[in-house]
Amino acid sequence: MPVETLSCVRCVKMDYDVQEGTISRDFIEYDFAEDALDFETQLAEARDVKFTQTLSEHLSIGAHIVCTGTPSDDLPWFAVNIGTGDPDGRGDIAVHFNVRLPQCYVVRNTRRHDKWGIEETTAFRLFPFKMDRPFTIEVLIEEKETLWAVDGEHYCSYSHRNPSPFAATWVQVAGVRNATLKVDKIAEYPALAAPPVEVPFRQSVDAAPELSEKNSWRPNVIASLSNGVPEGQQIIIHGRLRPLLHSFAIDLMDYGREWPYPNVHVHVNVRAHVDSQKDRQLVVLNAWLGAWGPERRQRTARLVPGDKCTFRIIRGGDEWSVYANDVLIGELEYRAAPAGVKAIRVRGDFYPDDIFLCPASNSPIREEKTA
Incomplete structure (x- = not known):
């Protein structure tokens, strides 16, 4: 039976940043090892198609680079x-963001003294680029890393290496004919993001959604709680676990x-990749208030990859x-x-x-209905 698609699993370095990609039949037999070795050769074909902007001053925290363009077949x-040095030769590249559409x-x-470092490929969302579809990439320079957003949604981060982007003297786009570049400063990232959706309130956990509610839920979502979570209330998150569950x-x-x-205030991190042969996943609770505090760790989650789940x-x-499918998996003071x-x-x-607020019952365990 012919295979139409192949799902690939990326290497993982962070706790919860793995996404799946789909490769068309034309590339099922693609040699990724060879691809990784000679990507400079393939990129050389695009060196005559580039746009370079010289920086009048060094990048600093809050520097914001916006790149637009359209990939072509x-x-x-x-x-x-x-980067720094000669942008048309073998200058150093502090950050290389290489989109491989096939x-x-x-x-x-990062390239230093004509040598590349270790590649990073993990991301916070599915691959967002398509042939002949315009894109907008935002780059935010932070103290320890660069943050990358595509079309207003955060895509990935990349920790500073040597050389640092703070020493950069130019920004370049290669391989896009209609590329544009703009460098400025911003106060909030992503600058092009849509306003976050508001989490609705319902009278009970079983109440139907109001007609006025807009279903804008998607992976890696940020939503507003304008009135917070009042004491005695709970926030409900219904969803589905990824079949190849990592974290x-x-x-x-x-x-x-x-x-x-x-x-x-509350960081609930479920890690299925830690001792994955065990029947319960690790739950890590913590808070970040300028820095991470002491973790609370317990192996209390019993989740089935690919299934629906309610937190x-x-x-x-x-x-x-914190409850998962009506089972207490942790508490954080x-x-x-x-x-x-x-x-x-x-x-x-x-x-x-689905995400909503509602009053908390005396017990999250519903009683069985009797005939």
Whole structure:
């Protein structure tokens, strides 16, 4: 029987940033090892198709680079480079963002003294680029990393190496004929993101959604909680687990944004990749208030990859209680004023299809109905 598609699993380095890609039949027999070795040869074909902007001053924290363009069939790879030295020769590249459309993934790397480092390919969302479809890439320079967004949605991050982008003297786009570049400063990233959707309130956990509710839930979503999570209420997240489950996180934050980094009052991180042969997944609870605090770790989640799942985070008198499918999987004491929670973020291998607030019952376990 012929195979139409092949799902690939990327190498993973972060806790909850793995996404699946789909490769067409034409590339099932593609030699990825050879691809990784000679990508410079293929990129050389695009060196005559490039746009370079010299920087009048060094990049600093908050520097914002916007690149637009449209990939074409005859140039299946393109790159955004931030570097020093000769941009037309073998100058150093602090950040190399290489989009490989035939293989449906993006490589990040650094070149120093004509040698490439270790490639990074993990991402927070599915591959967003398509032939002949315009794109907008945003690059945010942060203290320790660069953040990359595509069409207003955060895509990946890349930690600074040597050389650092703070020493860069130019920015370049190669392999895109209609490329544009703009460099400025911003106060919030992604600058082109749509306003976060508001989490609705319902009278009970079983109440039907109002007609006015807009179903905008998608993977790696950030949503607003304008009135917070009042004491005695709970936030419900229905969704589906990724079949190849690695990890995911649910964060209750004080701001609905990616950067400047919000404080995270409750960080619920489920890690299926740690001792994956065990029948329960590891649950890590923590808070980020300018820095991570002490973790609370327990192997309490019993989740089935690919299945539907419901999480509840209940605000109690002194702590946050977290349930998965009506089973308590952890509690985290207040580490900041709970009234400060104003947003929720779901990131990783848990894909939400409904999020709402409602009153918390005395017990999250429903009683069986009798005839």
